[in-house]
Amino acid sequence: MVVKLPLYFFIAICIFIAAAAAAPFGVSTMSFEEGYSPLFGDGNLVRSPDDRSVRLLLDQYSGSGFISSDLYWHGFFSAAIQLPSNYTAGIVVAFYASNGDVFEKTHDELDFEFLGNVKGKPWRMQTNVYGNGSTNRGREERYLLPFDPTKETHRYSILWTDETIIFYIDETPIREVRRRVGGDYPMKPMSLYATIWDASNWATSGGKYKVDYRYSPFVSRFSDLVLLGCRSDPIQLPENEQCDDAMAELISSGIDTITSERRQAMLRFRQKYMTYSVCYDTMRYPEGLPDCDIVLSEKIKFRDNGHLRITNTRRRYRRRSRIPVTGGYRRQIDT
Numbered sequence: 001m002v003v004k005l006p007l008y009f010f011i012a013i014c015i016f017i018a019a020a021a022a023a024p025f026g027v028s029t030m031s032f033e034e035g036y037s038p039l040f041g042d043g044n045l046v047r048s049p050d051d052r053s054v055r056l057l058l059d060q061y062s063g064s065g066f067i068s069s070d071l072y073w074h075g076f077f078s079a080a081i082q083l084p085s086n087y088t089a090g091i092v093v094a095f096y097a098s099n100g101d102v103f104e105k106t107h108d109e110l111d112f113e114f115l116g117n118v119k120g121k122p123w124r125m126q127t128n129v130y131g132n133g134s135t136n137r138g139r140e141e142r143y144l145l146p147f148d149p150t151k152e153t154h155r156y157s158i159l160w161t162d163e164t165i166i167f168y169i170d171e172t173p174i175r176e177v178r179r180r181v182g183g184d185y186p187m188k189p190m191s192l193y194a195t196i197w198d199a200s201n202w203a204t205s206g207g208k209y210k211v212d213y214r215y216s217p218f219v220s221r222f223s224d225l226v227l228l229g230c231r232s233d234p235i236q237l238p239e240n241e242q243c244d245d246a247m248a249e250l251i252s253s254g255i256d257t258i259t260s261e262r263r264q265a266m267l268r269f270r271q272k273y274m275t276y277s278v279c280y281d282t283m284r285y286p287e288g289l290p291d292c293d294i295v296l297s298e299k300i301k302f303r304d305n306g307h308l309r310i311t312n313t314r315r316r317y318r319r320r321s322r323i324p325v326t327g328g329y330r331r332q333i334d335t
Contacts, residue, residue, distance in 0.1 A: 025171065025253040027076065027228050032066070035227045039065040039193065044217070053223035056196045058084075058091060060213040065195035068227055071099065073189040073243070075229015076250050078157035078168075081114075083123055084218040085150035088116030089209035090200035093220045095156055097190040102234045106133040108186030110165060112156045114149070115203050116218075123149055124275075127167045129177050131184035137289070139184075141175055142276040146269075153223060159255055160186065160229075166258065173258055173266040176293075183291035189232040196220050270298060274308075281306030 031051040038045050041064030044057035056064045079095055093114040100107040111128040122144060129139040147154065157168040165177040165186070179185045196218065200210035211218075228250055230243035250256060258266065278285070279292035280302040288294075303309050 025076075025255045027078075027226055027249060027253050027255070029224045029226055032225065035068055035070075035225060036066045036192075037069050039067040039195070041065065048223075052225075053221060054194075056093075056194060056220045056222065058196045058198060058211075058218040059216045063195065063197035065193060065197070068192040070227075070231040071102075071189035071191050071234050072097075072227065072229035073232035074161050075246065076157065076159050076226060076253075076255050077192050077229070078155060078224070078226035079194065079222045080153040080155045080224040081149070082151075082153045082221040083114055083149040084116070084196075084220055087119040087212055087215045088123065088218060089118045089204040090198060090211035091116035091196065091218055092199040092203050093194075093196045095158075095192075095194050095222075097158060097160065097186075097192050099188050099190045099234065101191075103133070103188060106188075108132065108188050108190055110158050110160060110186060110190070112158070112167070115199075117204055118209050126276075127175050129165060129184075129186070131186045134184035137184060137285075138278065139177065139289070139291070140276065140278050141274060143174065143269075143273045144275060145169075146273060153221065155224065157226070157255075159250075160190075161256055164256065166256075169269075171262075172269055173262050174269050176258065176266070177291055178293070180291045183289070185291070189234050192227060194222050267295070267297075270295075271301070274298070276307050277302060278306060280304075 029052070032047050032054050033051050036054075041057075041062040044059065044062055044064035045066060046055040046057065048054070054066065056066070058064065077097060081093070081095060083093055084091065093116075094111065096109060096111040096113070098107060098109040100109065107130065109128070109130040111126070113126050113128070115124045115126065117123060124142060125145055126140055126142040128141075145154075155168070155170050159166040159168070163179045165175075166173050167175040177185075198211045201207045204210075228246060230246050277298070279289065279294060280299055281304075282288070283305045301309060
């Protein structure tokens with residue numbers, strides 16, 4: 001006897017398989033409702049019918065953003081992101097962890113920031129690390145991307161443990177920061193954020209090129225959301241046993257381990273696509289920073305100001321806040 005199943009059954013199976021395949025490192029993704037809430041610009045935050053993806057829009061009236069419903073003390077935080085296309089000068093899209101709304105003067109922060117550009121020029125990306133309010137000692141690194149981030153989604157992930165921070169693009173680690181004596185390491189629970197906003201005063205060529213709203217709305221898409229970590233009260237840290245289940249899934253996935261193959265992939269990425277590193281900026285930090293690992297094959301490619309030797313454009317350093325809502329800080333590298 002042949003049993004005919006309804007069409008929606010097969011559609012549901014296909015959606016389930018696609019979602020499972022998209023999950024990074026085999027960990028579970030979630031719907032927006034399961035982990036996040038709107039932060040600002042509600043009218044410019046558009047959730048998909050299945051609640052598995054979110055579009056953040058910037059227009060002449062407002063940017064937009066969302067925030068995790070809980071704070072986390074360590075974990076793995078990830079999203080597949082597609083950036084706006086065409087003319088995007090002055091625009092910043094960010095995916096980051098922060099506790100600036102709780103600890104205004106001693107906040108911690110881990111950043112992916114995507115900086116828009118004029119038409120025909122590529123998006124640039126930077127990562128940053130702040131610990132205990134160390135906004136005067138930013139930890140920037142800046143990169144080009146080996147693909148067009150406007151054509152399709154790519155996954156950007158942050159791993160934060162008690163000893164190590166790793167930034168990933170897809171499943172390739174691009175930066176590792178280890179906890180060191182004398183370093184500024186994030187040690188307090190953080191929320192996760194995603195935002196798009198107008199940063200015309202600094203984001204592109206030091207503010208030379210502004211957001212042009214004739215090209216609006218500017219749309220960024222976030223999907224395959226992952227919040228895998230230890231939920232925590234902002235003040236009272238959880239006991240170790242409270243985090244065991246969440247951290248067990250993280251450890252079993254292997255995310256917290258950089259294998260020899262991944263380390264080689266990280267070195268290749270950095271040598272080919274990194275355009276600035278604070279670790280090689282001896283003009284800014286003559287004594288160096290305690291949490292930097294100096295790689296000689298990298299160092300010889302950079303000038304004393306931390307920029308690639310092949311780059312001749314003069315740059316200056318300024319600290320800029322991302323959005324007034326969160327109270328976060330960063331020191332930017334103007335181009």
